[in-house]
Amino acid sequence: MSNLCDVGVDPRCWYPACRTDELRPGQAIEVRFLGRSYVVFRDRAGAAHCLDNACAHRRVALHEGEVRDCRIVCPYHGWEFGPDGALERIPYWEEDEELPRLRVRGFPVTERSGLVWFVPEPVDPLPPPPPDTSAWDDGGEWFSFRQDRVFHNHYGIGLINGMDYTHFHLHRKYQPWSRLRLLGLTADDGRVSGSYEVTSGRGRAERVLRLLLGADRAAPTVSHPLEVHYDYPHHQAVLGDGMVVWVFFRPEERDRVTVYITLYIRARRGTRRLRQVAEPFFRRLVLARIQEQDAWIGVREQVAWESRPDEPRCELNPVSAAAERLLRARWQSYARQAGPPAGRWPAARLPGPDRRTASLGVEPASLGAEPASLGAGPDENA
Ligand code: FES
Ligand SMILES: [Fe+2]
Incomplete structure (x- = not known):
């Protein structure tokens, strides 16, 4: 390791x-x-x-x-x-x-x-074009909102977090489902896909999700398939037939990644108004808090890697393990062709008190986010 x-x-x-x-x-x-x-x-x-x-x-x-x-x-x-x-x-x-x-x-x-x-390192021919989200943008059948953010952790920590739904313990107060099953996994040298099933009951966040997805409101529980994809180097999640999330990463430093997140929700005719009313609640009371917790834990996992780099990690979720294998393999393959990676990343540094007040520099206004300070827990941050 x-x-x-x-x-x-x-x-x-x-x-x-x-x-x-x-x-x-x-x-x-x-x-x-x-x-x-x-x-x-x-x-x-x-x-x-x-x-x-x-x-x-x-x-x-x-x-x-x-x-x-x-x-x-x-x-x-x-x-x-x-x-x-x-x-x-x-x-x-x-x-x-x-x-x-x-x-x-x-x-x-x-x-x-x-x-x-x-493309930060141009090649001839150019890589295939980036993902096209116009199927959701143009149809009028979906509405969307953005959750862009700067995370103060390594790209790989964020990517694996996005593929790994077994970390819902971290989000137990806000997670819009209460049961999760892993159904399957496929992987090749460019893509990892995981299939889960999530079940929502009657908790507050669960009810908002059920409303957004147009699920049967009378049933005590509702289950949906959840597909997650790591299409190197980006990420997509699809929940049932009613929600799609695109996550595009720009790794900036070894402990900083800017993430462009767009969430699409299907709004069939007649239900659009209802869902548009539910959307701000879902965004502010569920998604924003979950994202804050992910930012908080990301800084902690960064500390764990930098302070104990060689100690074993015992990953039991095969989706997370496959995503990490792909991430490492693609880098090794590039480094073999381009030469040793030394110097491409700044040296390791542990988050310290100086970083809690550090300016984030020039960046688009909507991305402004302070590092998740080491002093506050996820609930305090929410
Ligand atoms: S014109 Fe750019 S440094 Fe002189
Ligand atoms: Fe998370």
């Missing part, structure tokens, strides 16, 4: 940079991935671009500069770089003199499923 927090992710995949509506024309933001900094900007015509966030001149970060037409302008000496990273203008250069041929590295960008995506 080696430290899960030393395991990276394959950068030759699509990762979300931000929500589409969080990047206005003329705006540039810093996006971090595996300890490196990227600038993502939207030009005045509306197209998004991604470059290495370091000016070719003196390596100053470009995201603090301005966007002029389709170029990003460095805040220091004003060098201007085009969408592909080529140097296109130096403000003090004589017009009749040829510009030096310089560039910063550019990365492929696409917009899909309400997100701006980039």
Whole structure:
């Protein structure tokens, strides 16, 4: 067993940079991935671009500069770089003199499923496009809400948490079901899928879920199939025929991952109003609290890995074990081709008092979240 927090992710995949509506024309933001900094900007015509966030001149970060037409302008000496990273203008250069041929590295960008995506290590051909959620976005039969968040734990801790429904002890106050059975598991070198069955009774959260799913209200208990998928490197969960959750990860540091979560709920004609009334309760009283508890335990599992990296873990849920195997195997396969991973992640550091008040830096406003402090328990955080 080696430290899960030393395991990276394959950068030759699509990762979300931000929500589409969080990047206005003329705006540039810093996006971090595996300890490196990227600038993502939207030009005045509306197209998004991604470059290495370091000016070719003196390596100053470009995201603090301005966007002029389709170029990003460095805040220091004003060098201007085009969408592909080529140097296109130096403000003090004589017009009749040829510009030096310089560039910063550019990365492929696409917009899909309400997100701006980039490939941090481009390959030819490009990886298959990121997941398409338009089947749920466009039909009018579903409504959706977002639960995006920064988690202060390693990507793998969050991913395995999402695949592992046996941790419902942690969420016992808010979990919208009271019984869980594991039915099956399939796995290959790109995907792990687990099948559970969940049963909801008459607890408060359970009743809200039953209402949202349109389940028989008279029955004492209602069971639903729950499918979870790890489509490397992202995650999807499907509950019955009424709820779908897409979870897209951007691993930033060894103890920080930004997660874009969209939850879709089916609202058949006639029941839409009822479910839309139930939705804010479900989001605030159930999901937000469950997420707070996951953030809280994520910091603790990070401490457990960093302080006892080599002690055995006795994972009894085959879905979690398969997800971890896939995560480690994909990283090893990438590292074998790309060279030793040393230096790709900052060194281990245990969360300490300094981090409790640490600023989270520049990030889309909707993602603002303080680290789950080590002083408070999950219920106090809720
Ligand atoms: S450092 Fe960017 S223009 Fe000089
Ligand atoms: Fe959880």
